[in-house]
Amino acid sequence: MNLPADRYAHSDSLRLRYWLEGDGDQNLVLLHGIGGTVEIWRKQFEHLPHAHRVLAIDLPGCGRSEVPDEYPPDPLHLFAAAVRNVMQQAGMKQATLLGSSLGGAVAIEFAARWPEMVRSMVLIGPAGMNGNMAWPLRLMALPGVGEALTQPARTRTAQAIRQCVADPQVVEEEDIDRAYEMSRLPGVQGAFLKLLRVYAGVRGVDRRELRRLHFCMRRVDAPVLVLWGTDDRILPISAAATALTQFPNAGLIVRKGKGHLIFIEEPEWFDHIVSRFVRSPQAVLDATVRHADAPTLAPYAADAHDLLPVKLPRRATSRALAAASFGLVALLAIQRAWPRSGEGSGVL
Numbered sequence: 630m631n632l633p634a635d636r637y638a639h640s641d642s643l644r645l646r647y648w649l650e651g652d653g654d655q656n657l658v659l660l661h662g663i664g665g666t667v668e669i670w671r672k673q674f675e676h677l678p679h680a681h682r683v684l685a686i687d688l689p690g691c692g693r694s695e696v697p698d699e700y701p702p703d704p705l706h707l708f709a710a711a712v713r714n715v716m717q718q719a720g721m722k723q724a725t726l727l728g729s730s731l732g733g734a735v736a737i738e739f740a741a742r743w744p745e746m747v748r749s750m751v752l753i754g755p756a757g758m759n760g761n762m763a764w765p766l767r768l769m770a771l772p773g774v775g776e777a778l779t780q781p782a783r784t785r786t787a788q789a790i791r792q793c794v795a796d797p798q799v800v801e802e803e804d805i806d807r808a809y810e811m812s813r814l815p816g817v818q819g820a821f822l823k824l825l826r827v828y829a830g831v832r833g834v835d836r837r838e839l840r841r842l843h844f845c846m847r848r849v850d851a852p853v854l855v856l857w858g859t860d861d862r863i864l865p866i867s868a869a870a871t872a873l874t875q876f877p878n879a880g881l882i883v884r885k886g887k888g889h890l891i892f893i894e895e896p897e898w899f900d901h902i903v904s905r906f907v908r909s910p911q912a913v914l915d916a917t918v919r920h921a922d923a924p925t926l927a928p929y930a931a932d933a934h935d936l937l938p939v940k941l942p943r944r945a946t947s948r949a950l951a952a953a954s955f956g957l958v959a960l961l962a963i964q965r966a967w968p969r970s971g972e973g974s975g976v977l
Contacts, residue, residue, distance in 0.1 A: 640714035646693040651678030659685040662730025666692030672896035690820030705738040741845035757842040758868035760833035795860040795888040846875035852910035853879040858887030880917030
């Protein structure tokens with residue numbers, strides 16, 4: 630497919646890249662995760678602009694957006710303000726926010742600060758539900774270690790993207806090529822590590838950020854649809870319980886056998902559920918899991934065979950997570966620290 634044209638806006642002193650297509654009467658704003666770019670949403674730009682006005686933004690320091698001199702102690706505020714400024718320059722007064730991973734946390738911050746601009750939210754494996762995150766990301770927060778593990782190399786880029794999906798076959802070579810190209814842009818590696826180290830550490834997501842984000846969640850009155858894959862290896866599905874307890878009006882759909890980036894693995898289903906939610910948010914939420922203490926995750930009526938009824942643990946212990954992740958961490962650390970000869974770098 631032909632990718633949308635790059636456009637640029639300014640937020641304070643930063644020049645930010647964005648994509649904007651479609652002329653529907655409902656606005657969608659797409660927010661990528663840490664290390665991501667607008668390209669991660671390319672499959673959504675095949676269909677969603679037919680019925681919606683779709684805006685995707687490279688957050689500050691990501692992709693082709695300008696890198697800030699420093700990330701502040703509350704980077705979510707910086708990102709949310711940038712999203713607001715780009716929306717205003719694109720003529721959007723209100724939108725449904727779609728946030729993946731860290732982009733989900735940005736959407737929550739945005740909704741708490743400017744609720745009048747948020748019609749609803751779709752959060753895909755959002756960050757900040759609890760402190761848990763993949764151990765390779767925790768290791769990257771260590772000085773020196775992170776620099777070694779994120780040196781640009783196409784093999785690392787491919788590995789990073791494929792870790793985010795359950796079926797590596799859905800990742801196309803052109804996606805890896807684009808992500809690798811982005812990883813080699815000046816300042817991108819340093820910006821990624823600076824952001825990661827402000828927001829998280831070896832113990833996971835910063836506890837102060839978690840408390841602040843949970844406070845913001847309780848202030849969000851807009852309907853919130855949470856999507857999570859059972860095989861998410863970046864942010865475990867156990868964190869989904871937090872969304873159901875903290876948001877006043879949220880529902881959860883679990884996708885069986887899917888990973889962290891559901892919208893890449895099953896774009897047709899994702900685009901369909903987003904369009905349906907935009908049209909009738911409360912009707913969609915009423916057909917989902919609404920309580921964190923529900924004994925099982927009830928099937929969503931339209932796609933019952935694709936959902937897996939599972940228990941929602943209220944928390945995963947650090948001991949259990951460490952035991953489950955240790956072997957994978959060791960393997961990834963070895964693979965990433967010593968790239969194959971002749972290859973240069975990249976992270977998603």
